[in-house]
Amino acid sequence: MTVELLINFAVQFLGTGAAFFLAYRSFQKRRIQLGAEPTLPQYFSRRSAYWIGIASYCLLMAALYWLLTWQWLPLEPLVTLIVENLRSGEWVNLLNGLDGNTIIPLIGAGLFLFFIAWESRFNPLLILRDSIHDAFAIPTKAVEVYNALITSRLSAVDDTLKAQIANRLLVSSIDPGDFEKSSATVEYKWAHNCLLFDQIHDYANQSSFRRLFNEPSLKWGEICISYNAMSEKVAVWKEAEPHYTKTVKLLKELDHLTGLLCRLLASLVVFGSASENEIWATVKQLGGNVHEARLKHTYKYILLFTAATAIGIMLGREISVSLHNAFLFPDQPLAHFDYTTLRWVAYAILIYVLPIALVFVSRTLAFRHQREQSDRYYGFYMAMMIMGFIVSTSASALILELTYYKDHFRFLESFIEHMRWGILPALMCGFVAYRMDTPVSESEALGKLIMAAVLRFIGWGLVAVIIMLYATGDMTIQEANLRFTLVGTAFFVVGLLGASASFKTARLED
Numbered sequence: 314m315t316v317e318l319l320i321n322f323a324v325q326f327l328g329t330g331a332a333f334f335l336a337y338r339s340f341q342k343r344r345i346q347l348g349a350e351p352t353l354p355q356y357f358s359r360r361s362a363y364w365i366g367i368a369s370y371c372l373l374m375a376a377l378y379w380l381l382t383w384q385w386l387p388l389e390p391l392v393t394l395i396v397e398n399l400r401s402g403e404w405v406n407l408l409n410g411l412d413g414n415t416i417i418p419l420i421g422a423g424l425f426l427f428f429i430a431w432e433s434r435f436n437p438l439l440i441l442r443d444s445i446h447d448a449f450a451i452p453t454k455a456v457e458v459y460n461a462l463i464t465s466r467l468s469a470v471d472d473t474l475k476a477q478i479a480n481r482l483l484v485s486s487i488d489p490g491d492f493e494k495s496s497a498t499v500e501y502k503w504a505h506n507c508l509l510f511d512q513i514h515d516y517a518n519q520s521s522f523r524r525l526f527n528e529p530s531l532k533w534g535e536i537c538i539s540y541n542a543m544s545e546k547v548a549v550w551k552e553a554e555p556h557y558t559k560t561v562k563l564l565k566e567l568d569h570l571t572g573l574l575c576r577l578l579a580s581l582v583v584f585g586s587a588s589e590n591e592i593w594a595t596v597k598q599l600g601g602n603v604h605e606a607r608l609k610h611t612y613k614y615i616l617l618f619t620a621a622t623a624i625g626i627m628l629g630r631e632i633s634v635s636l637h638n639a640f641l642f643p644d645q646p647l648a649h650f651d652y653t654t655l656r657w658v659a660y661a662i663l664i665y666v667l668p669i670a671l672v673f674v675s676r677t678l679a680f681r682h683q684r685e686q687s688d689r690y691y692g693f694y695m696a697m698m699i700m701g702f703i704v705s706t707s708a709s710a711l712i713l714e715l716t717y718y719k720d721h722f723r724f725l726e727s728f729i730e731h732m733r734w735g736i737l738p739a740l741m742c743g744f745v746a747y748r749m750d751t752p753v754s755e756s757e758a759l760g761k762l763i764m765a766a767v768l769r770f771i772g773w774g775l776v777a778v779i780i781m782l783y784a785t786g787d788m789t790i791q792e793a794n795l796r797f798t799l800v801g802t803a804f805f806v807v808g809l810l811g812a813s814a815s816f817k818t819a820r821l822e823d
Contacts, residue, residue, distance in 0.1 A: 316396060317389075317392060317393045317396045317397075320392055320396055321388065321389050321392040321393070324388060324392055325379065325382060325383060325388065328378060328382060328388075328422060328426070329375045329378050329379050330375075331426055332374050332375050332377075332378035332425070332426060332429060333371045333372075333374065333375040335374070335426060335429040335430045336370055336371040336373075336374035336375070336429055336442075337367065337371050338430065339429055339430055339432075339439070339442060340366070340367045340370050340371065340442060340445075340446075341367070342432065366445055366446060369445055370441075370442055370445045373441075373445075374429055374438070377425070378422070378425055378426070381421060381422065381425055382418060382421075382422050385421075386417060386418035386421040386422070387418060388418050388419065388422065390414050390415050390418070391415040391416075391418060391419055394411075394415055455579050455580070455583055458579040458582055458583055458592060458596055459575050459576060459579040461596045462509065462575040462578060462579060462596065462599065463571065463572070463575045465505070465596075465599055465600035466496075466600045474508070474511075474598075475489070475492055475508075477511065478504075478507045478508055478511045479507075485548065486503060486544050486545075486547040486548040486551065487500075487503065487504055487507060488500070491503070491504040492504050497564075499547065499550060499560060499563055499564060499567065500551075502564065502567040502568065502571065503543070503547045503567060505571060506540070506543070506567060506570050506571055506574060508599060508600075509571070509574035509575060509578055509599075510536070510540050510574060512578060512599060513536075513574065513577055513578050513581065516581045516585065517533075521585070522581060522584070522585060525577075525580060525581060525584065531576070531577050531580060532573055532577070533577065535573070536570070536573050536574060536577065539566075539569075539570050539573070540570065543566065543567065543570060546563060546566070547563070550563055582595050582596065611673050614673070614816065615666065615669070615670050615673065617813050618665070618666050618669050618670075618810060618813055619662060619666050621806075621809040621810050621812075621813045622658070622661050622662050622665050622666055622806055622809070622810065623658050623661075623662070624805075624809060625661075625802070625805040625806030625807075625808070625809040625810070626654065626657045626658045626661050626802060626805075626806055627654060627658070628805050629801055629802035629803070629804060629805030629806060630654055630657060630798060630801075630802045631654075632801060632805070633797060633798040633800075633801030633802055634798060636797075636801070637797055637798065657802070660709075660712055661806055663705075663708045663712065664704075664705040664708050664709055664734065664735075664738050665705070665737075665738050665741060665806070665810060667704060667705075667708065668700065668701035668704040668705050668738055668739075668742050669701075669741065669742060669745050669810075671700060671701075671704060671742075672697050672700075672701070672742050672745050672746050672749075675693075675696075675697060675700065676693070676746065676749060679693060690746075690750065693746060694743045694746045694747050695743070697742045697743050697745075697746040698739045698740065698742055698743035699739070700742065701735070701738050701739040701740075701741065701742030701743070702732075702735040702736070702738070702739035702742075703735070704738075705734065705735040705738035705739065706728055706731055706732050706734060706735030707728060709731040709734040709735065710724060710727035710728045710730070710731045711724075711727075713727075713731065714727040714731075733783070733784040734784060736780050736784070737776075737777055737780050737781070737803065737807055740776070740780075741773075741807065741810055741811070744773075744811065744814060745814050748814040748815065748816060749816055751816075753815050753816065753817050762815065765815075766812040766813075766815065767812070769808075769811040769812045769814065770808040770809065770811060770812040771808065772811065773807045773808050773810065773811030773812075774804040774805070774807060774808030774811075775804075776807065777800075777803040777804050777806070777807035777808065778800055778803070778804050780803075781799060781800045781803040781804075782800060785799055785800065
């Protein structure tokens with residue numbers, strides 16, 4: 314091994330180490346926002362998940378730096394130039410030898426290291442970092458637990474726990490009826506805070522959680538001082554005459570304390586739970602209305618919808634062609650399976666499966682940050698229909714116009730012209746979003762599931778026929794065979810998609 318190669322390897326190793334270290338520091342700096350307070354994410358993940366996430370990001374950044382400086386913009390010419398001129402002592406030749414091949418790789422390596430450490434929302438590497446956070450569900454669980462705790466209803470809390478809370482207070486400031494009052498009252502908010510504090514106090518007695526209580530950003534000391542002071546304030550407020558200004562001020566102080574308590578308790582619950590079931594069991598014990606319609610293995614559903622679309626196109630087109638050749642125009646037979654079928658499959662996947670996949674993404678993002686709990690979210694279903702309409706119509710306009718009229722393509726005009734092709738995908742997106750909140754029980758009989766799928770197939774197939782007859786109404790007589798094939802194929806595609814919209818969820822164990 315030559316001296317130049319050895320030095321180049323050492324430089325490469327140091328740079329890769331620097332990239333790894335900066336990535337490590339960057340990953341630990343990321344904070345998530347819970348209420349009004351930023352929080353370090355390592356307290357909202359089990360240790361194994363957090364370290365797998367941080368190792369993945371650091372190794373990825375180190376690998377990218379290595380590829381950048383070894384293959385794409387190699388530093389070897391610069392290292393060789395410096396070593397050769399240091400050996401000969403010709404400094405002037407060193408300066409003269411600096412050109413694009415030696416300077417640009419150095420600038421590229423420096424910029425890459427800068428972007429790893431640069432905290433900016435426009436930094437693409439930090440966007441990648443945040444995506445890896447989300448992939449390992451580091452902030453996701455925290456936000457879900459925080460929102461469930463902040464909106465919990467104390468009427469669901471066990472009576473024994475309520476009595477225990479009242480007995481531990483230094484100043485008597487809770488009455489039994491406070492747990493049943495409106496969530497906007499001082500009495501309820503204070504009872505809520507007492508419940509949260511009591512639960513946190515149980516964690517404080519365990520040595521394994523000591524470092525969380527010593528973490529300054531979680532403000533355990535401030536919480537204790539505020540909680541003791543609030544106990545006396547609420548007791549005084551209850552004894553005094555009603556006063557609007559004092560009540561409003563007390564409500565604000567209670568809300569601030571609730572946010573701090575929920576933030577700390579969320580970190581303790583997520584960090585200290587061995588499984589997701591244990592997390593939500595604890596939240597449910599505290600009166601949290603847990604989303605039990607959390608889908609498992611969503612990628613499998615995307616693959617299922619893709620397969621249903623492809624099978625629907627192939628089966629529907631072949632059956633339609635067979636009927637066309639046998640009964641409608643036997644003297645003008647259509648070809649059975651050819652390359653046109655594959656084009657139809659690709660087109661249908663883009664206008665049906667793509668918006669359905671976005672429904673899964675949108676549902677995850679919406680439920681991660683929502684506060685109000687409900688059995689049905691009709692506003693969300695309507696929003697998914699609008700999104701599906703826009704995405705599918707845009708895809709239709711881009712595909713059809715760029716394929717046949719690319720020399721005279723105007724997006725807005727094409728979008729308006731192809732709006733009819735977005736109706737069925739829009740309805741299917743709304744139906745899929747609705748079905749996500751109608752989970753199938755694990756104990757459901759197979760025959761009943763098959764019968765329900767058959768009924769959905771027939772129902773959605775008939776809807777597809779009606780809408781496709783409208784969408785193809787302007788086709789000429791010469792295109793009658795194409796219209797028949799389109800309507801018949803849509804019956805099978807939409808019918809199979811409707812039949813496939815059956816979801817199982819991750820329900821809590823009793």
